[in-house]
Amino acid sequence: MKSLKSLSLGRNLFSGSIPYGFGNISGLETLNLSGNNFSGKVPEDIMQLSNLTTLNLSNNKFSGEIPVGLGDLLSLVVLNLSSCGFAGAIPGSIGNMMKLTSLDFSKQQISGELPIELFGLPSLQVVAFQENRLSGDVPEGFTNLVDLQYLNLSSNGFTGRIPSSYGLLQSLVVLSVSFNRVSGMVPLELGNCSDLEVLQLRSNRLSGNIPGDLSRLSHLKELDLGLNHLDGEIPDEISRFSSITTLFLDGNHLSGNIPELLSKLSNLTALNLSSNNLSGSIPSSLSNMISLKHLNLSRNYLEGEIPSALGSRFDDPSVFSMNRELCGKPLKKECANVRNRKRRKLILLIVIAAGGAFFVAVFCCGYIYGLLRWRKRLREWGNGEKKRSPTSASSVADRDRGGGENGGPKLVMFNNKITLAETLEATRQFDEENVMSRGRYGLVFKATYQDGTVLSIRRLVDGSIDECTFRKEAELLGKVKHRNITVLRGYYAGPPDLRLLVYDYMPNGNLGTLLQEANHQDGHMLNWPMRHLIALGIARGLAILHSLSIVHGDIKPQNVLFDADFEAHLSEFGLEKLTIDTPAEASSSSTPVGSLGYMAPEASLTGQPSKEADVYSFGIVVLEILTGRKPVMFTQDEDIVKWVKKQLQKGQISELLEPGLVELDPESSEWEEFLLGVKVGLLCTATDPFDRPSMADIVFMLEGCRVGPKIPSSADPTSLPSPI
Structure with a gap:
């Protein structure tokens, strides 16, 4: 087909090597083979297509290095090799393609330094090298590319400083150098990039102050x-970012007050100032930012x-x-x-009540005294004194210490009255047939009452x-309320060592059973949106526990329960203070600090639960939700975290997918959302506990994984109705 100019075979299921013969289509200008399963090497005859202007081989499974022969495609304008599986260094022959405007080598295993020949391509506008293994100093040679609009060097191993000469790139719209090891200060010359809309320098080693000169970026939307290691105060000039929608300054050493002028950022939707040294009060003017949807001010002073x-x-x-003086x-x-105001009101009320009582007492005493004197005068006026008839003082002793009321302990319900006798009848005297689960803290029974109410009754083991x-x-545990945790509805304490806890009944079982059923049905009952909501629900429940300084200690799928609407509820928390000894019925794979496969390495060594260990266990659960693989399926040499990292390094993303998610389109937003979810799981399972994010940050990340209506993240007693 000598006259064929455009051939697009993308987003199919082709596999094997690319066949020879494309080189015979001498008139070909556009070739798209992206989104397949092609492997092996790229045929050399493709390098003979002298008229080719667009070549897209992205999202395949090639091996080896980037073909040197690509440099022979002198007419090439667009070259996309993203997620191809290539490794090794970038060939210098790339500098022969003088007409090239777009170059995408992202998400591969390319290593080494960028070739200097790259900086001699005068027409380059788009350069994407993110998520590789590139090293060396951040190249200053990009300054030569005066038409450059998009530069992404994130998630590599670049070091050195950000060249101040980047300020000469007047056409630059996006600059991303996040997740590298770049040091030094943020160049104030970047304020000269008048068209810049996105500036991402996250997770580096940058120091010094935030340059006020950046305020000249009138089109900036994301900063x-x-x-990083930035210090000093947040400059007032930051309020001049009239177009900005996202501002992340978290995890630095910034000090001083939150500027009042931030309220002028009328288009801001996300503001994160957490984990800094900010002090003073929160400006009330922040309440006027009607566009603000996401806010994080935690971990400051x-x-x-x-x-x-x-x-x-x-x-x-x-x-x-985590702001100690905030209230x-x-x-x-x-x-x-507020406390002082209430105290003054209380004192005033007591004084008024005491004064009123005093005046009433004086009035009553005066009335009685006058009455007695009047009666005495009546008697004195009489002609003969009559003897007073003795008054009959009837004394009634009506103290029933056991007849009228049961002197023993009662079943205490926070929202309703249910007796112990009704509970015994509802569980058939705690019959074995009504056992729903067995755990470290005793048995959980299903209780069905005569009025149709169904509750879960946990009977704690002896020795409480x-x-x-x-x-x-x-009583303290009953005050912990959130839509994503199992809320304590009541309790019973009585002899002989009988201890009961009352919870809402969760009719749809636990996450472990749900994942197992999904595997048997090819995962179709658990699509990506549902898995995302489950992970987000667990994260929100755990975040509220951590905010109350409650460490869970045993995060695993079996401790995630589902209500009638399949909303996730985290259970099995706060019970260690209600028992003394670990029962014999507890699972053999469970320890005081977690369960086999979900336990953080440091927790297994120290035997001490911690918030960081909870985050690790949550990360394992997230990876299990997304991949469908149980942690116990792996050997001692390869756990689920190492397996996921290996698949990512090989570029075999589809191997991570559970069967029900294999239909995700690699070009769709859901694919990117899935990958973000995987990265959240890997962040949570960092080897160093101090490298793991807090649960509040995890909730923020998971909420950003998926665009949709915001689900309320907390609940008060009015939004958490009891079924009884």
Whole structure:
């Protein structure tokens, strides 16, 4: 077909090597073989297509190095080799393609330094090298490419400093050097890039102040300087970013107050200032930012009362957590001025009540005294004194210490009254047939009452703590409420060592069973949106526990329960204070600090649970949700984390997919969302506990994985109705 000019075979299921013969189509100008399973090497005859202007081989499974012969395609304008599986260095012959405007070598295993020949391509506008293994200093040679609009060097091993000469790139729209080892200061010359819309320098070793000169970037929409070593105050000039929608400055050493002028950023939708050294009060003007959807001010030294409008709008405590001197809604920490105001009101009320009681007592005493004097005078006026008839003082002793009321302990319900007798009948005297699960803290029974109410009753093992302490701990545990945790509805404490906890009944079982059923049905019952919501629900539940300084200690699929709407509820938390000994019925794979396959390495060594260990266990659960593979399926030499990393390094992304997700389109947003979910799981399972993100940050990341209506992240008693 000598006259054929365009051939597109992309997004099919072709496999094997690319056949020879394409070189015979001498008139070919566009060749698209992307999104297949081609392997092996690229045929050399493709390098003979002298008229070729566009070559797209992305998302395949080639091997070896990038073909040197690509340099013979002198007419090439667009070259896309993203996610191809190539390794090794970039050939210098790439510098022969003088007409090239777009070059995409992203998401491969390319290593070494960038060839200097690359910087002699005068027409280059798009350069994408993210997610490779490139090294060396950040190249200054890109300054020669005066038409450059997109430069992405993120997720590599670049070092050195960001060249100040990048400020000469007047056409630059996107600059991303995130997730490298770049040091030095943020060049103030970047303020000269007048067309810049996205500046991403996250997770490097940048230091110094945030340059106020960046405020000259009038078109900037996203600025991400998070996870660096920046210090000083947030400059007031930052308020001049009139177009900005995303501002991430988290994980630095910034100090001083949050600038009032931030409220001028009318288009801002996401603001993250967490994990810094910011102090002072939260400006009330932040409440006026109507476009703001995501906010994180946690892990600072902020103080004072949270502005009421801001606290009502962002009612998740994790947004403001880890600020010791911060108070007000939604932290459930009352401010000192509010306490003093209430105390003054209480004192005034007591004084008024005491004064009123005093005057009533004086009036009553005066009335009785006057009455007695009047009666005495009547008697004196009489003609003969009559003897007083003795008054009959009837004394009634009506103290029934056991007849009228049961003196023993009662079943305490927070929202309704259910007796112990009804509970015994509902569980058939705790019959074995009504056991729903067995765990470290005893048996869980299904209780079906005569009025149709169904509850879950946990019977703790013998050897529990004393009755008084148990009641105190149960009352505290009953105050922990969130839509993604199992809320304690009531309790019972009575002899002989009978301890009961009452929860809502979860009719749809646990996550472990659901994943097992999904595997048997090729995963079709668990599509990507549902898996994402499950992971997000677990993250929100665990985040609220951590914000209350509650460590779970045993995150695993069996401890994630589902209600009638298949919403995830985290269970089995806060029970260690209600028992003394670990029961014999507990699973042999379970320890005081986790379960086999889900336990953090440091927890297995120290035997101590921690928030960081919870984050690790959550990461394992996320990887299991996304891949469908249980941690116990792997050997001691290769766990699920190593297996996932190996597939990513090989570029075999489809190997990660559970059968029900294999239909995800590699070109779709859901594919990118899935990969983001995998990366969240890997971040959570970092070897060093201090490298793992907090659960609040994980919730923020998972919420950003998927675009859709925001689901409320917390609940008060009014939005958490009890079924009884």
